Amino acid sequence: MKSKILNKGPERTIALVFEKGDDVVPILEQFAKQHTLSASRFSAIGALRAAVLGYFDWERKDYDRITVNEQVEVLSLNGDITLDGDQPKVHAHVVLGRRDGSTIGGHVLQATVQPTLEVLLIESPGYLRKTCNRETGLALIDIDA
Amino acid sequence: MKSKILNKGPERTIALVFEKGDDVVPILEQFAKQHTLSASRFSAIGALRAAVLGYFDWERKDYDRITVNEQVEVLSLNGDITLDGDQPKVHAHVVLGRRDGSTIGGHVLQATVQPTLEVLLIESPGYLRKTCNRETGLALIDIDA
């Protein structure tokens, strides 16, 4: 993955271009740590050769895993990067497109790029923190934290 | 729903975090009125416990209603807030993900959050107005208005 700053204002826009074989979430999280991102949003298009998606099971309070083992278009990939403790945490949801145009989507657990993923990330000067939500056990954005 | 300004430039970025049971459109419209939003865009991810989606029937010139009565991931929720007369009007489209990763989507008529919805809203200093489109009876953005 390579990156380029497109705009230096009160917010910065950064293009991130992922390459074949890149696993999106850990690379994005590493980038966020290196650049101390505290409140960012991003949107991406491209394609994947494999993915693992999550659906939050409200009874079990955990994610069901949905495995995608085929070449798919990334029709939308939206998310944010916020602070969980002092560590940046990526939260992303995706819609993928198959050969016949049918779609499959979920919370991004794993996503392997092929051939490219074009991410536009906007970094805000503020910060957003997550705290553990008691009912679900999930770390959710807490505006007051 | 709670909100936080992340960036005060010529455009402002505001994080809106919806909580369990929140009905998205009326709360967003109330926020828009309180803050006199005249041209905003937003994107969100999260999850819902129920929704009513719309599909515009071109013959009837009205929305068919599609009811969703299950826990779903919000895979994408994109929209804008513009002026209809002097009142802010929310226009949002959503793609929802089911337990098996299959998707369903439409124009957002109703959306009940569970457990969270993370909205990033960008407020522009300009304005956009809607006027009634004769052919459809819909209020559409009119650049010249």
Next chain:
Amino acid sequence: MKSKILNKGPERTIALVFEKGDDVVPILEQFAKQHTLSASRFSAIGALRAAVLGYFDWERKDYDRITVNEQVEVLSLNGDITLDGDQPKVHAHVVLGRRDGSTIGGHVLQATVQPTLEVLLIESPGYLRKTCNRETGLALIDIDA
């Protein structure tokens, strides 16, 4: 299609409103040429009366074409405009919603608007260039170019 500048900062936000019968990609590309866009991103909602979507066949190294011949909601349409040589090039992916809420999506080859498409385009002062990727034959964003 009509356009309006909403924000003149280091980045500019431009609303583009497409009208019935507009073919999205060539009109967007013409706008990009007229305004010398070198690094832009956009997001849109609205509706189409027809579309041709693409799925990149990894074996053939070319797009399969998926034809949509019905009125559909544009649930998400995300993309970017970058430079291919010295010409602006639109890259967009879409998720469309049918009457029953089912979805279909892909790379946008053709998209005919009905009745409206509301695009919010953000122009950055930087630039992004595409170069031909050897393995696929596709023009992909090359951060170093």
